[in-house]
Structure formats: structure tokens, C-alpha cells
Amino acid sequence: MQTGNEFFKNNKAAISKADNYDREMLYDLIIKQFDLLGIDLSEFKYKKVVLKPNLLMRFAPEKAVTVHPDVVFAVAKIFIEAGASVLLAESPGGPYTQGHLRTVYKTSGMEKASKDVGFELNYDTSYTEVNTTGGQRSNKFCIINPILEADCIVNLCKLKTHSMALMTAAVKNLFGTVPGTLKVEYHSRFPKNEDFAAAIVDLTAYICKTKKVISVCDAIIGMEGNGPSGGNPKKIGCIISSENPFALDLLASHIIGTDNSVTMIENAKARGFIPEDISDLEIYGDGPENFVVKDFILPDTHKKNILNHLPSFLQPRPKVVKKICIGCGECARSCPQKIITIKKHKAHIDRKKCIKCYCCQELCRPGAIKIHRSFIYKIVK
Ligand code: SF4
Ligand code: SF4
Known part of the structure; x- marks a missing residue:
């Protein structure tokens, strides 16, 4: 399995047309993307696979705040059939308690998806502070234990705008491995966007260096405007996958017209985790230009100019x-x-x-x- 520093040598991403959340269609599409990316599913037999979805808050799937449960269903089915043990773990916004997790799982459709396909939902709210040497801003992060115990993390993100970060997809989703309200402390420590973005890149790089990570982005219905929770659902019409979360974000950013403007991506470029331009990515599938949304509405907070x-x-x-x-x-x-x-x-x-x-x-x-x-x-x- 690819872990360690290999992740940033991997500039492959797959993008495929998806118009709806039909479970069987998604299952076939994502298996095909994994095949295009060279992901060997036989490697996952008897492995601990942890699904890390974006479940920002207690919202129903149609609000497009959280990753759609049928994407989670399809991905879980793929890994269960490969012989892995599959657990879903997330630290949503708000307190990291069993009661809060229960309501978020229920409202977001994860409880039903777990029953339908047979994966477990995490209720262990323990976490560990780990030393993450080599960071630009932080060499210590508190991370929820199921993530630290996983053989592979499947990063199930949603393509949305973000009032502070401008865009959220694969990289920002991994900030949800920090338990509950401890996330707030990182905002206090890094009040400037550049510093906060660098810290998120530190965290993502640490996770990718120590674990196998596969990112799958639900960009069928994303969010535009004042995301990540106060914007409006927007049809984008694709699923994007990659083993390099920075490569996925580089491609996703191009789709919504934020090239060269997302601080986290610019930081990752400067560290050599991804190339400067999507033309240097190895892109498989249906071709990114088919999915570029010309009129994608950015957050009111965003300005590229003076x-x-x-x-x-x-x-x-x-x-x-x-x-x-x-x-x-x-x-x-x-x-x-x-x-x-x-x-x-x-x-x-x-x-x-x-x-x-x-x-x-x-x-x-x-x-x-x-x-x-x-x-x-x-x-x-
Ligand atoms: S602003 Fe929103 S979160 Fe704050 S108290 Fe009012 S309703 Fe609650
Ligand atoms: S009031 Fe200001 S500092 Fe406090 S959460 Fe809102 S934006 Fe952040």
C-alpha cells in the first residue's frame, strides 16, 4: 500500500460524469475510477478501512452540506466486498460526543446507509495527541483514534465553497479528524488564513505520510455561495477520485473557477505536493473541461483584487x-x-x-x- 512520501509523487486523478445518486451507478463508476488510478482492491482484504465523510453538521442530504449517503453506500460496498472491515468515523462541528454523533449520523442518512450495506458507525470519542514533525506551522495535532488505528482512510468529501478557505474538498475534510471543539483552538492559534491553511496542509501531509489515503469527492450536487453550510446546492455533475488529496483539490478548484486562489492549494504547490497546473496532473475519465461551471458563485468574503x-x-x-x-x-x-x-x-x-x-x-x-x-x-x- 502506498503511504509515506510516495503520496505526493502520485499526480493521478479520475473524474467521471454522474448525474444522480443511483447507488448501483455510483458503485460501478467508483470501481472504474479505482481501476483507472491503479488501486488494487485485493490489497484491502482483512484491512481496517475507515470512511471519513464530510458530516459538517446535522443536515439532511438534500441540503448539500454533507456528503451524500449513497456515495458512502457505494464506497462502503466496494471495500466490504474486497474483504475489509469498514468503519465510518467523523468528528463533526460541535461537541464530539456519542449523542451528537448519533443525531448527525441519523439526519445525514449515514445510519440508514450503514444498515443497508453493513458498515459500522464509530462512537468511540477518544483521541490522541500525535507528534507530526516537519510541519510548517504545527508539529502536534489531536486526532480521533479510529483514524490513527486505520490501515486505510477513505476521505469522502463534498465540493463546496468555504467563506474562510474559499473552497473545501479533500484537504479541508481531513481537518474533521481533529476532535470536536478542539478545532476551534487551531483557529485561535492561527487566526490568519495563510497560517491556518499551512496548518491544515501540515495535518493532511502527516495523515498521508502515515496512512494509505484514497479521496472520493461527491461533486454531483456541490454548494456555491456562502458555504460550507450557508450556501446553495449547485449541480456540478461528477465524482472525482485520487490518492493525493492535494491533486483532487487542484482539479476540483479548476472545476469551480478558483484556480490559483485557494491558499491551501497554493501552500501545497510551494511544498511540491502537487504541480503548479492541472495540465501536469495525470487525469483519467471524462475530461475536466466537461465539468467546469462558468457561473459558480463564490462566497461574499472572497476577493481576488485590491x-x-x-x-x-x-x-x-x-x-x-x-x-x-x-x-x-x-x-x-x-x-x-x-x-x-x-x-x-x-x-x-x-x-x-x-x-x-x-x-x-x-x-x-x-x-x-x-x-x-x-x-x-x-x-x-
Ligand atoms: S446566530 Fe445561529 S448559532 Fe448563534 S445563537 Fe443564533 S441561531 Fe444559534
Ligand atoms: S465572530 Fe468572528 S472570530 Fe468568532 S467565530 Fe465568527 S468569524 Fe470567527
Whole structure:
């Protein structure tokens, strides 16, 4: 099995047309992609395969916040038939507790998929701090134990916009191996996007160097606008797979028109984990140009131009829409700066100390946190 430093010599990715979530179609398509990528399924007999889906929050599949359960079903079936033991493990946003996992598994359709095909759902909430030498920003990460105990991690991601990172697919999904609210501490330690992105690349590189990782991206219905939870579902129409999560993200970024703008990908390029351009990837399947979405809507926070250098008070920022806020306090618990208070059942943000990580927006289920743009931003955009 490929682990160690070999992952970044692997620039192969497969992309295939998929119009819907038919389980049998997905099963055949993903097996074909694995074959094109040279993945030998006979290697997985008696191995521990851990599926790591993007289950950001307790959302139903049609909201396009979480990876679709029928993609999970198809991938699980492939590995079960190969003779592996298959466990699904994820640390969603919010507390890493058995009760929270149970509600997320149920709402996202994972509970049903697990019963239908026969994989296990993880309820072990233990984790370990590991030394990850060689990082640019962090040499220590807390990682949930099922990931550390796996022979192979199947990284089941969703292609979405992200208000802070611009895009989330394979690389950002692996940040969900950090337990629950400990994720917030990394935002505190690395308030600047460049530093946070470098830390995520540190974590991803560590996982890829120590484990076999296969990434499969659900880009059938992705999310545009103010993702990863507050945007709108958008049909993209493909599945992307790769053994190099950075290569998958490079290709995915091209599909949604964010080439050269995603800080995590630029950091990975600078470290030599991927080439500069998708023309240097070995791409199999239906051809990426067939899936490029010309009108893909990016987050309101994103600007490629001079507006990024405006003073902080003129930059976009999170704003609570009081009519929608139900006072649940999830945003306050997820804020690394601890600047959100709940008064009279409504959230209030002390915006002077805001680092614009958008964790609050990401974890607000009712969608009460919007992106406020200054008049200059509105005029120029
Ligand atoms: S803003 Fe959202 S997360 Fe925060 S208290 Fe209101 S509803 Fe809950
Ligand atoms: S208010 Fe929101 S965007 Fe600002 S630091 Fe807190 S979680 Fe991050």
C-alpha cells in the first residue's frame, strides 16, 4: 500500500460524469475510477478501512452540506466486498460526543446507509495527541483514534465553497479528524488564513505520510455561495477520485473557477505536493473541461483584487440576523475568540475582536449569520 512520501509523487486523478445518486451507478463508476488510478482492491482484504465523510453538521442530504449517503453506500460496498472491515468515523462541528454523533449520523442518512450495506458507525470519542514533525506551522495535532488505528482512510468529501478557505474538498475534510471543539483552538492559534491553511496542509501531509489515503469527492450536487453550510446546492455533475488529496483539490478548484486562489492549494504547490497546473496532473475519465461551471458563485468574503487590502473595518464580516437567530448558542461555543454572547435569546458579536474565521456562520443551523459587506465592497464587486 502506498503511504509515506510516495503520496505526493502520485499526480493521478479520475473524474467521471454522474448525474444522480443511483447507488448501483455510483458503485460501478467508483470501481472504474479505482481501476483507472491503479488501486488494487485485493490489497484491502482483512484491512481496517475507515470512511471519513464530510458530516459538517446535522443536515439532511438534500441540503448539500454533507456528503451524500449513497456515495458512502457505494464506497462502503466496494471495500466490504474486497474483504475489509469498514468503519465510518467523523468528528463533526460541535461537541464530539456519542449523542451528537448519533443525531448527525441519523439526519445525514449515514445510519440508514450503514444498515443497508453493513458498515459500522464509530462512537468511540477518544483521541490522541500525535507528534507530526516537519510541519510548517504545527508539529502536534489531536486526532480521533479510529483514524490513527486505520490501515486505510477513505476521505469522502463534498465540493463546496468555504467563506474562510474559499473552497473545501479533500484537504479541508481531513481537518474533521481533529476532535470536536478542539478545532476551534487551531483557529485561535492561527487566526490568519495563510497560517491556518499551512496548518491544515501540515495535518493532511502527516495523515498521508502515515496512512494509505484514497479521496472520493461527491461533486454531483456541490454548494456555491456562502458555504460550507450557508450556501446553495449547485449541480456540478461528477465524482472525482485520487490518492493525493492535494491533486483532487487542484482539479476540483479548476472545476469551480478558483484556480490559483485557494491558499491551501497554493501552500501545497510551494511544498511540491502537487504541480503548479492541472495540465501536469495525470487525469483519467471524462475530461475536466466537461465539468467546469462558468457561473459558480463564490462566497461574499472572497476577493481576488485590491479590496483584500482594505482596512479590517471595511472587510466583509459575520453579522447576526436577529429575526432568524433562535439563541441556541452554537456560534458562541464555536467562536475561537469567545466574542459572541447571547442576550435576550439573540447572539451578539463583538466585531472589533473578530478574526473572520466564519466558524460561527459554519455552525449556525438556522442560517442566522450572514456575511455583511461594506458599501465599497458592494460597489466594486
Ligand atoms: S446566530 Fe445561529 S448559532 Fe448563534 S445563537 Fe443564533 S441561531 Fe444559534
Ligand atoms: S465572530 Fe465568527 S468569524 Fe468572528 S472570530 Fe468568532 S467565530 Fe470567527
